[in-house]
Structure formats: C-alpha cells, structure tokens
Amino acid sequence: MNSLLPRLDASQLPRLQSFLPEAPLAEPAIGIVHLGLGNFHRAHQAIYTEEAMLAAGGDWGICGVTVLDEPAMQDALAAQDNLYTVLTSDRDGLQARVVRSIRRVLVAPRQQSEVIAQMCDPRVRIVSLTVTEKGYCYDARTGGLDFAHPFIVHDLAHPDQPKSVPGYLVAALRQRRTNPFTVLSCDNLAHNGTILRKVVLQFATALDPELGEWIASSVHFPSTMVDRIVPATTDDTRERVAAMTGVFDAWPVPGEAFRQWVIEDDFPLGRPAWEKAGAMLVDDVIPYELAKLRMLNGTHSTMAYLGVLAGFETVDAAIADPDMHRLIHHMMTHEIAPTLTVPADFDRLAYRDQLLTRYANPNLKHRTMQIASDGSLKLPPRLLGVISERLAAGLPCGGAILAVAAWMRFLLRRTDAGERYEIADPMAARLTALADASEGDNARLMEALLGVAEIFPAALSARTDLRQLIGQNLELLSRQGAREALARFR
Structure with missing residues (x-):
C-alpha cells in the first residue's frame, strides 16, 4: 500500500x-x-x-x-x-x-x-x-x-x-x-x-x-x-x-x-x-521530577520486569490484569506518594489516577521489554530511593521490593513460560554473567547482584530486612512465577 x-x-x-x-x-x-x-x-x-x-x-x-x-x-x-x-x-x-x-x-x-x-x-x-x-x-x-x-x-x-x-x-x-x-x-x-x-x-x-x-x-x-x-x-x-x-x-x-x-x-x-x-x-523542578520518577517511572519498571516474566507484552495488557493493577495502585498510594514533597496544589492521588488511566491506553502498545532496558541505571532513582526511605523509617515497601526481585529474575533471560530473550543494558555482560553463575540458586543470585556497588548502595544492600524480603520474593517468583506472585501480593 x-x-x-x-x-x-x-x-x-x-x-x-x-x-x-x-x-x-x-x-x-x-x-x-x-x-x-x-x-x-x-x-x-x-x-x-x-x-x-x-x-x-x-x-x-x-x-x-x-x-x-x-x-x-x-x-x-x-x-x-x-x-x-x-x-x-x-x-x-x-x-x-x-x-x-x-x-x-x-x-x-x-x-x-x-x-x-x-x-x-x-x-x-x-x-x-x-x-x-x-x-x-x-x-x-x-x-x-x-x-x-x-x-x-x-x-x-x-x-x-x-x-x-x-x-x-x-x-x-x-x-x-x-x-x-x-x-x-x-x-x-x-x-x-x-x-x-x-x-x-x-x-x-x-x-x-x-x-x-x-x-x-x-x-x-x-x-x-x-x-x-x-x-x-x-x-x-x-x-x-x-x-x-x-x-x-x-x-x-x-x-x-x-x-x-x-x-x-x-x-x-x-x-x-x-x-x-x-x-x-x-524556580525549582525537583518536586515534579521526583514525583514523576517514582510514581510513573518506578511503576513502569515494576510492570516491565513482572510483565516480561509473566508474558504481558505491553503496558495496557499488564495493567488490565487485576492483580497487576492492584499492585501498582498500592505502590503509588501507600509506598511512593508518602515519600514525595510536592507543591500544595499537587494532588498525589489525582496524579495516581491519571497515570493508571494513561497506562490503560489500548492504542499505545508500549512494550514492557522496551521499558525494561537499562535497568542498572533506572533502578536507583526509580525504586531504590523509595525502598531506602521507607525501610529507614520502619515502613513497608513490599511492592517496590517485589519489583527489585523481578528485575533479578529478569536477568536470567527467560520468561516463566520458558521463552528466551536478551537484555539491553550498559552492564548487560557483567549482570548476566552474575545471574548465570548463580545456577538457579536464588540466594547466590541475590548476593551477587546486591554486591554490585554501582546499583545498590552499601548501606541498603547490607540491610537484613531487605535481604529477607528479596529472598522470599525470589523464591516465590522462581517456584510459582510472576502471575502467582502478583496474585499473592497484599
């Protein structure tokens, strides 16, 4: 034509x-x-x-x-x-x-x-x-x-x-x-x-x-x-x-x-x-950029890693899943929004609802694999900042930690259905080598990746509560798969 x-x-x-x-x-x-x-x-x-x-x-x-x-x-x-x-x-x-x-x-x-x-x-x-x-x-x-x-x-x-x-x-x-x-x-x-x-x-x-x-x-x-x-x-x-x-x-x-x-x-x-x-x-962009990086980009990355593992090819397909929608809604409301310091006229929950509507757009077909690229650079500003602040305050952040565990599983380059893929990341060779060396052992996988100082600050990776939660999520993801992990999230 x-x-x-x-x-x-x-x-x-x-x-x-x-x-x-x-x-x-x-x-x-x-x-x-x-x-x-x-x-x-x-x-x-x-x-x-x-x-x-x-x-x-x-x-x-x-x-x-x-x-x-x-x-x-x-x-x-x-x-x-x-x-x-x-x-x-x-x-x-x-x-x-x-x-x-x-x-x-x-x-x-x-x-x-x-x-x-x-x-x-x-x-x-x-x-x-x-x-x-x-x-x-x-x-x-x-x-x-x-x-x-x-x-x-x-x-x-x-x-x-x-x-x-x-x-x-x-x-x-x-x-x-x-x-x-x-x-x-x-x-x-x-x-x-x-x-x-x-x-x-x-x-x-x-x-x-x-x-x-x-x-x-x-x-x-x-x-x-x-x-x-x-x-x-x-x-x-x-x-x-x-x-x-x-x-x-x-x-x-x-x-x-x-x-x-x-x-x-x-x-x-x-x-x-x-x-x-x-x-x-x-005069000051920081409140707006932090809200966007954490609310939009943080949940985008969450959908990307869990979505690739679960077989959701696009964001609209991922957010249409009731369990994924519940997870993303929970993260925005209870984990991310409380970490933001924003202007008085910025409505965090209205922004959340706007993002959920945007994610559901059936015409965009934004591929989860595209969003999943360059995770070594994206993880710290999008998810690890939220985790660090919440854990330091003694507050839960299970959704963000599940996303990090999904990223670790993502580096094994195989969906839950067994389909193979390659990753795009400036640290791809090093990260995939670490993942392959774990030989399917979740504890070894977690230890190796938490030791990558360019991604995980030492003070964060040393936390026993973080390690325990990542370990539990890795076990669930490896034994039951991403869809079951989403269904069990509360």
Whole structure:
C-alpha cells in the first residue's frame, strides 16, 4: 500500500493542512542543537518548540543530532525535508500531526566537525539533550564523571575529536567564550541539570582548569522534568499514519495525547516561549521530577520486569490484569506518594489516577521489554530511593521490593513460560554473567547482584530486612512465577 502513496515532504504540505496547526510557520533559523534525536524528542520538545514559534515567533529551529553511529533516521528524514508525523492516541482514538521544527539532522560519529560547527554558530542559544542516562558517562559510585569510560579517555586525549556527550559540549564551549549557549538536559534523570553540569565541569577541568572555572561561572544548566509516553515506531504506526494522511512517512512517532514539561527558567540568551505551548516555567523542578520518577517511572519498571516474566507484552495488557493493577495502585498510594514533597496544589492521588488511566491506553502498545532496558541505571532513582526511605523509617515497601526481585529474575533471560530473550543494558555482560553463575540458586543470585556497588548502595544492600524480603520474593517468583506472585501480593 505504502509504495503507491507519495512520500511525505514539503511539496505535500498544501494537501496536509488538516494535519497542521492553522498558523503558518516561517522558515526559522537554527537556534537549538539537540543531542540525542530520537522518538521522545520528536514527540515532546520539538512540538513544544514549534508551538512556541507559532505563538511568539523567534528563530528556534532545531538541528537534531544522533549521537550513535546510526544514520537511518537521518536518511529517513532527509528524504522528507525533515518533516515527520506524530500519531497521538488516547482511549478515544488517534490523531495525526505533521511537525516542522526540525531543520537539519546530523550523525555525530560521521559528521563530527559539522556538529561542533553547528553548536558554535552564534545563533544557537540552547543545546538540549535526550541521550538517556548512559549518555552522561556518569559514575554512580563516585557521583561524578566516569573517567574510565573509553569515550572519556579518548576525548581527554583528543578534545577536538570528541566521542562523548561531555566531550562535544566542552569542545563547542571552548569556542563560545563570548556568548556560551545554555545546556538543557531533558533526560529522565533526577537533578538532570545538576548532574550534567557536574560531569561537564569535571571533564573540562581535567582538560584545562581555567576552562573548567569559566564554565562554572558562565554556563547555565537548567533542570527539567519531561513526561510523555512514547513507544517505538512500528510498521503498524506507519500504516496508520498512511491511512490517515494519504502520504507515506518512513519514521513517524507514536505517543500518548498527554504531555508535560516543567523547566527551570534560567536562559541568559533567551528561549522559545514554551509557556505558550503549555510548559511550566518554575524556580525549582525537583518536586515534579521526583514525583514523576517514582510514581510513573518506578511503576513502569515494576510492570516491565513482572510483565516480561509473566508474558504481558505491553503496558495496557499488564495493567488490565487485576492483580497487576492492584499492585501498582498500592505502590503509588501507600509506598511512593508518602515519600514525595510536592507543591500544595499537587494532588498525589489525582496524579495516581491519571497515570493508571494513561497506562490503560489500548492504542499505545508500549512494550514492557522496551521499558525494561537499562535497568542498572533506572533502578536507583526509580525504586531504590523509595525502598531506602521507607525501610529507614520502619515502613513497608513490599511492592517496590517485589519489583527489585523481578528485575533479578529478569536477568536470567527467560520468561516463566520458558521463552528466551536478551537484555539491553550498559552492564548487560557483567549482570548476566552474575545471574548465570548463580545456577538457579536464588540466594547466590541475590548476593551477587546486591554486591554490585554501582546499583545498590552499601548501606541498603547490607540491610537484613531487605535481604529477607528479596529472598522470599525470589523464591516465590522462581517456584510459582510472576502471575502467582502478583496474585499473592497484599
């Protein structure tokens, strides 16, 4: 079917007016370079930025940069004049929208000098990032830059030919001393601006102490909280978009209708009028980011690990299970919400109910295996903080501990039905080796994984109450399976 349709590009815009905002968009110059061009950015910040330009003008076109050596998205968007479709859904149906804010796409490993030159363009006032937790080269054990990371080792020796995200930022900032851009982290990471600032400063100081001092005093790193569930693109996504629009889009983006962006308002060189697109500009992002990381992401990870083991392929299928729904509702209400310090107008239980409704969206098909990736990085901010606080206060947190036990079982790479799978994690080789070495012995599995200092703080892993509860859950998961563990949870 798609081969008979015209390809999405600028020539098709006149016939796609019903899928565009009514206001015309001028041809904006590039004012933002975004590192980590993926589905989330295209369904989130790119739309906010387009709507801000439609409402208030400004040259805030985006140059999207893929940080991995994967040119497929660049190739797909180049053939479409960098246009693409966002397919949003809720329980009532689907809506399509063509997005025009991305003006250029680069692949960093193949276009290194062009990426740095674009970042050094004085018209660029913001460099934003969605590179996931592992893109920061952050060492959880030291709370700073991982100086042993091979990209960091390379970049300190060859600062003009960077491979790492900190390396790219510093390479460009070295040339932007008169008007440094603002560095805006949009990753799903607690204190994201603070962490990014720390790793950049440590890298720059190791390279040139004077440069580090200048960045510390002159470059701003506002924090953000971002929220929108954005699954991977599938052939079904492409077919739905084609049926709705009458054109073929090689790389549309599926996403839920809900979206949220909370931004620390700290942009010396200016910013798009994101508030006119619905973003919240605040003095302190932390209460919002912690609520999202624990309430949404913590329960997402819980559904992911238990869901993969139990055979639930998507979040909507998982939350439709009465026992899973009861567990997630309990965790949000009794374990997570009490740990949050939020503004007076933030209703924790209303947020819980909103999340449960979002999870049940039958049109998203957000795969549990996708959410289960990079668990070594996600577990500490999403679940272990809740466990640490609750146990220290002598309070129960059985749901979060069951989730951690499910993650340990997940590393054995076999569902309860015996189906094999592979895991995606920066520590995959080490973690799976530890899991395999346990040879099915739950006590050995727990001891080995609790000993991974990059994930489990020593004070937490040493707690006998934690060990007892994880051990009990591992026995239940291994003997009875995830569905029975869910049924027995009280």
